[in-house]
Amino acid sequence: xxxxxxLETFAGKTMYDWNVESGIQNxxxxxxxxxxxxxxxxxxxxxxxxxxxxxxxRRVADSSQKFTAFLEDVQASEITxxxxxxxxxxxxxxxxSQPVVEALVAAREKLPYLTALFLGDILSEENExxxxxxxxxxxxxxxxxxxxxxGVRGAQDLKFSALNHENLKTLIVESGGLAAQTVCExxxxxxxxxxxxxxxxxxxxxxxxxTVADLQALLAGDLFPNLKTLxxxxxxxxxxxxxxxxxxxxxxxxxxxxxxxxxxxxxxAQSLLQSDRVRRLKKLDLHHHFCSAEIxxxxxxxxxxxxxxxxxxxEDYDGATYRYVAVSE
Amino acid sequence: MxxxxxxxxxxxxxxxxxxxxxxxALFQDALARMHLPAACVVSYLDLLQNRVALPDVxxxxxxxxxxxxxxxxxxxxxxxxxxxxEDESEDWLSAREVEKLQFERxxxxxxxxxxxxxxxxxQKLEYQLAQCAPHRATHNAREIALMFDKPLxxxxxxxxxxxxxxxxxxxxxxxELAARMREHGCGRVFIKLAHGAGASGxxxxxxxxxxxxxxxTVEMIRNSGVLFLYNSRRVRVYDDLKTIAELIDALCRQxxxxxxxxxxxxxxxxxxxxxxxxxxxxAQHAVLRLSQTPMTNLHLLNARGDIxxxxxxxxxxxxxxxxxxxxxxxxxFPKSLCGGVDxxxxxxxxxxxxxxxxxxGDFLPGALHENRDSYEAQIAALQENL
Numbered sequence: 001x002x003x004x005x006x007l008e009t010f011a012g013k014t015m016y017d018w019n020v021e022s023g024i025q026n027x028x029x030x031x032x033x034x035x036x037x038x039x040x041x042x043x044x045x046x047x048x049x050x051x052x053x054x055x056x057x058r059r060v061a062d063s064s065q066k067f068t069a070f071l072e073d074v075q076a077s078e079i080t081x082x083x084x085x086x087x088x089x090x091x092x093x094x095x096x097s098q099p100v101v102e103a104l105v106a107a108r109e110k111l112p113y114l115t116a117l118f119l120g121d122i123l124s125e126e127n128e129x130x131x132x133x134x135x136x137x138x139x140x141x142x143x144x145x146x147x148x149x150x151g152v153r154g155a156q157d158l159k160f161s162a163l164n165h166e167n168l169k170t171l172i173v174e175s176g177g178l179a180a181q182t183v184c185e186x187x188x189x190x191x192x193x194x195x196x197x198x199x200x201x202x203x204x205x206x207x208x209x210x211t212v213a214d215l216q217a218l219l220a221g222d223l224f225p226n227l228k229t230l231x232x233x234x235x236x237x238x239x240x241x242x243x244x245x246x247x248x249x250x251x252x253x254x255x256x257x258x259x260x261x262x263x264x265x266x267x268x269a270q271s272l273l274q275s276d277r278v279r280r281l282k283k284l285d286l287h288h289h290f291c292s293a294e295i296x297x298x299x300x301x302x303x304x305x306x307x308x309x310x311x312x313x314x315e316d317y318d319g320a321t322y323r324y325v326a327v328s329e
Numbered sequence: 330m331x332x333x334x335x336x337x338x339x340x341x342x343x344x345x346x347x348x349x350x351x352x353x354a355l356f357q358d359a360l361a362r363m364h365l366p367a368a369c370v371v372s373y374l375d376l377l378q379n380r381v382a383l384p385d386v387x388x389x390x391x392x393x394x395x396x397x398x399x400x401x402x403x404x405x406x407x408x409x410x411x412x413x414x415e416d417e418s419e420d421w422l423s424a425r426e427v428e429k430l431q432f433e434r435x436x437x438x439x440x441x442x443x444x445x446x447x448x449x450x451x452q453k454l455e456y457q458l459a460q461c462a463p464h465r466a467t468h469n470a471r472e473i474a475l476m477f478d479k480p481l482x483x484x485x486x487x488x489x490x491x492x493x494x495x496x497x498x499x500x501x502x503x504x505e506l507a508a509r510m511r512e513h514g515c516g517r518v519f520i521k522l523a524h525g526a527g528a529s530g531x532x533x534x535x536x537x538x539x540x541x542x543x544x545x546t547v548e549m550i551r552n553s554g555v556l557f558l559y560n561s562r563r564v565r566v567y568d569d570l571k572t573i574a575e576l577i578d579a580l581c582r583q584x585x586x587x588x589x590x591x592x593x594x595x596x597x598x599x600x601x602x603x604x605x606x607x608x609x610x611x612a613q614h615a616v617l618r619l620s621q622t623p624m625t626n627l628h629l630l631n632a633r634g635d636i637x638x639x640x641x642x643x644x645x646x647x648x649x650x651x652x653x654x655x656x657x658x659x660x661x662f663p664k665s666l667c668g669g670v671d672x673x674x675x676x677x678x679x680x681x682x683x684x685x686x687x688x689x690g691d692f693l694p695g696a697l698h699e700n701r702d703s704y705e706a707q708i709a710a711l712q713e714n715l
Binding site: 006017037039093094125126131 | 514516537538540542591592593595596598599600621623675676677679680
């Protein structure tokens with residue numbers, strides 16, 4: 001399976017695709033997605049051209065355009081959220097997000113109210129999640145001190161080289177395989193206000209080599225004093241995670257534990273069922289799992305909100321059993 | 330019975346097809362529902378083996394409908410036989426080799442040879458129809474041949490200004506394909522057999538830096554060092570360059586048509602495109618083809634979705650613009666009453682492209698437009714035009 005639809009909402013607001021015709025919509029209720037379109041790619045424009053046009057509210061001159069038209073847009077400077085979509089249109093070349101990050105950083109004074117940013121709302125039809133090449137995103141945190149929500153899709157070459165932020169509340173890393181090195185950087189960050197941490201660990205086939213041991217400091221409850229929601233999603237090691245989380249101090253502080261999209265089986269679910277800490281959560285999200293109907297009904301009988309929907313069936317080929325996470329290639 | 334229907338009774342249908350085909354059964358059902366006499370069915374096999382000739386069957390005022398010759402092994406074998414060549418190339422079978430062939434489920438037979446056979450049959454039909462009493466035909470041999478020739482059909486669509494994905498032509502091997510992709514700055518392509526029907530021999534290939542991925546329904550089976558290709562219902566993903574090159578080389582030997590792989594819009598978590606039946610110049614039946622893989626062709630067990638889901642997701646006027654393109658595409662085939670046009674929209678729904686025009690793309694059991702199935706709609710269009 002794969003991600004086939006763009007974000008419809010982000011940071012509680014409605015998404016729309018920004019282009020010169022649409023202009024900027026009401027920043028109080030909506031967030032623009034800046035993505036390179038097919039037409040632009042054919043006209044040899046780049047994502048950076050598109051972003052520049054967005055910032056200035058100005059049409060980019062191209063071969064079909066003899067003059068530039070000024071639009072009476074709401075100013076880009078009023079926006080509070082931004083989603084970066086595809087920055088390359090399958091040219092076959094490897095294009096990392098680095099120029100995009102640099103352009104965003106350079107535009108910091110033009111986006112003074114930015115509180116929510118998503119980097120890489122890219123569909124599998126546009127580029128596979130494990131083929132998206134990211135870069136060091138730390139400069140974004142320095143450039144946007146008011147940022148509260150940051151999400152990123154694709155973990156290849158993703159770095160958080162120096163992640164310290166006074167106001168960040170939500171950090172989401174969606175991937176088909178998250179490297180232990182990247183996890184280590186995230187867990188080393190100083191994020192006193194962080195309430196929601198979501199890591200898609202993925203599979204070792206796509207670089208996801210994170211183990212339970214790599215998450216030890218997080219599980220011990222030593223990090224992120226305000227953490228309320230922990231998502232360790234889309235993971236092949238979810239059974240081991242469940243066993244470790246059952247007795248982990250961090251769960252005491254959580255309201256929501258999200259182990260969805262992974263390959264949870266009865267073994268992992270049993271650990272959760274037996275944990276007093278888990279029973280004191282507000283919500284347990286396990287959707288997309290490989291548990292039996294009997295275990296699902298036990299989970300649903302817990303006194304907390306449980307999402308155990310979307311049960312999966314393992315596939316058998318040549319005597320081996322295969323279970324797949326929800327989002328890979 | 331309405332006056333036009335009673336008038337219409339004097340016109341009988343002659344359907345050329347494979348008599349056991351469900352397509353013919355559905356067409357006969359449509360005639361019956363419209364209180365019209367059953368069509369006279371002429372079998373392709375009888376025509377191919379000269380047991381019958383159309384001038385002996387078609388009477389003054391009849392309407393002649395050509396159906397798909399597909400899904401019948403004897404007919405397929407006869408077409409391969411018609412297209413046989415006596416050269417040494419391993420990609421063409423000689424007449425004698427064809428005679429010895431046994432049915433194998435899914436086996437991809439030499440598609441260029443099959444197409445030569447089809448063209449030969451179509452010429453024969455055209456010649457016989459020219460000898461028949463005055464009649465009307467709902468299909469035209471030359472137009473069918475053009476629809477089945479993917480490179481020519483794409484070029485014709487492109488020339489007439491219909492929105493289509495960029496073509497990368499017909500490379501002769503994987504290496505040439507890779508060079509063309511670099512040249513065009515295009516990292517994602519669909520490789521289709523130049524003359525294949527349906528989803529036969531289709532590969533969705535993409536590359537990004539060092540990475541390669543081919544998604545396909547083609548199964549590669551090696552037997553004593555020889556590679557055989559089969560269409561299967563299971564979608565396979567190959568990411569090793571050697572296997573991908575071998576697969577694409579094998580397809581290229583049969584002749585391929587390569588197009589840029591455009592991203593498709595998704596509804597309800599699945600990517601989709603649409604099959605639109607254009608009848609008498611008007612886009613009518615539309616079926617949503619949903620998939621979790623790049624292959625959306627209906628007979629790969631993909632879900633058929635509710636077309637209104639897509640219509641609701643598209644920006645204003647985008648659907649209508651797409652339907653106009655489907656109709657424009659069919660204007661290239663003025664002598665064909667009907668064609669099935671495949672169309673995709675990009676994820677933002679702002680642009681569409683025509684993927685294919687199918688001569689026999691009207692087989693959509695259960696799909697209704699204005700309460701008629703695609704067969705009733707064709708019969709009604711003929712009635713209106715009398």
